[in-house]
Amino acid sequence: MESELRPGAAVLSDVGLETDEDLWVDDGSEDHGGWYCVRTDPFPCPAEGCPFVAEFMTAAHLVLVWEERDDPNLLWHAQRAKEVGRNPRVTGYEPAFGPSASYYAWEAAGRPVHGVKRK
C-alpha cells in the first residue's frame, strides 16, 4: 500500500524504469493552451512494439507542458534533450499538438511512462 512519490530530479532520457501497461492520463482534460512545451526531433516511444512517435517531449504519449516558459525545470529538460541530440525548441503549446499533461501533475503521479528503453 505504498504510494511514494519520487521527488524531483526527473530525467526524461531515463523515462521508463518499468513497463507500464496502462497509459497514464492527467486528471481532468485541462486546457493547457498558452502553456509551453518542448518540440523535439521525432523519436519513437521506447516501449517495445509501440508505433507512437513523439515530436514533443512527452510522457506516456502526453505532451508535457509547463506554465512558464522560463521554468527552470523546463529549461533543464530542454538542455537534457539537447545533449542527447533531440534538437529541442521551447514552443507555446496548442491543443492541436495532442493530449497534454502538466509536468508537475505527471511528476506528482509518480512519473508514469509507457515503456522502458533497455540497455
Ligand SMILES: [Zn+2]
Ligand atoms: Zn508507447
